[in-house]
Amino acid sequence: MTIRFDNSYARELEGMYIPWHGAQAPAPKLLLLNTALAQELGLDPDALAGPAGLAMLSASAMPEGAEPLAMAYAGHQFGGFSAQLGDGRAILVGEVIDRQGQRRDIHLKGSGKTPFSRGGDGKAALGPVLREYILGEAMQALGIPTTRALAAVATGESVLREGPLPGAVLARVASSHLRVGTFQFFLARGETARLRRLTDYAIHRHFPELEGQGDRDLAFLRAVIARQMALVAQWMAVGFVHGVMNTDNCAISGETIDYGPCAFLDAYDPRAVFSSIDRQGRYAYDRQPVLAQWNLARLAEAMLPLINPENPEAALPMVQEVIEEAPEIYALEWRARMGAKLGLTQCSAADEGLITGFLSHLAAQEADFTRSFAALADAAQGKEAALRDCLKDAAGLSEWLVAWRERLEAEDGGAGAAAGRMAAVNPVYIPRNHLVEAALSAAHSGDLAPTRQLLEVLSQPFTRRPGLEAFEQSAPAGFGPYTTFCGT
């Protein structure tokens, strides 16, 4: 198996990682391989499925050209700072340039202990690995920036969690694994020279258009904020709750990273929290924009000694000004995304009431978020049955519907054209919690067919297909309130 690696992180950021190898998996078995992604990366899917490929994907043995390493990073977890986190159960295998010319990391999660493991075993269990695979691929199909799954491999060993669980490794692809926490690591240690190198590296890798600018650090911060605000607006528009928005899980690239206790809303509830460890609701659905901004303020702090090495504090007003732009950037992104869900091409501040009006109805009626928006596309064409089905009190929405239809008349092509646009942005299929749980439960019994089918359904989220009615439905009544676990 030949992979053309080009390992810029290993080459350019010495001192910011520890060269490291994965643990030998006793009996690796390929569970899922993302053939399309492999091809996008210029990798041969057959070779990946062969012995050398499996050795790499299970972290057991690296191909030529790989320079596996564990990255150092810090992070605020639930608001408390840990000066040293780092890849405690993961390694970066190396980087490849994909068919589009984009640099992509190949990374393994569940690859064994590293010097950053602290008390952990460095391993991952099958359930969380498949969950990340499913959720990440769903996000990709929804058009939301995300890390992706290249493969899931069973290791053939048990990992001990609440009991023994089958172990697995997730091969993950990202446009990089630079996190807000990576910058915090060097800020906390006062290693300004490394912080400088890291920032220049990040700019070169993700925002090359900023290179050579005099105020590139501020511009970098502004660019990361723009991507993160756009990302969170996209999460909100599909009802996604990340669940653990710690600064180490906040990617500089603007991709969704580290799917742990995340979940999609069933009934619309702005206060929704799924994660068992988020007892205060810090990362509740409606807190995500504010928390993203909080995370970016931590990145902003790391820019201070770069902007003004002699007197970092003096740079504070400049940096603050940039951070304070975040809410407005978010508001615009959110309005555009939510407006599009209502069929609006140009959504102004005056339209915000229409958006919040619909959401209030959904909240009050505990209506399914995804189904209600999908049904609204039909309602634009006068077919209201599906929408009525979502609501406890359909009559309560009639005034809103009148105002909405009136507003659609101001759009080119009126309500008819809006219906088509709406169908393209309001998904029919999302990774519903009960479907994900059912797939994982079958996988634990050795049956991957439901996982494969779910992945297939989620790969075309906007196209309703006959025979897939069950995948549109809300959780059955007996499913109860949903709780997610980190599963680490």
Ligand code: AMP
């Ligand atoms: P997470 O909350 O999954 O983003 O992980 C936070 C930190 O804990 C990271 O430094 C991880 O590498 C580390 N970690 C999580 N699970 C394990 C594990 N099983 N063994 C070692 N380190 C872990």
Ligand code: MG
């Ligand atoms: Mg993480």
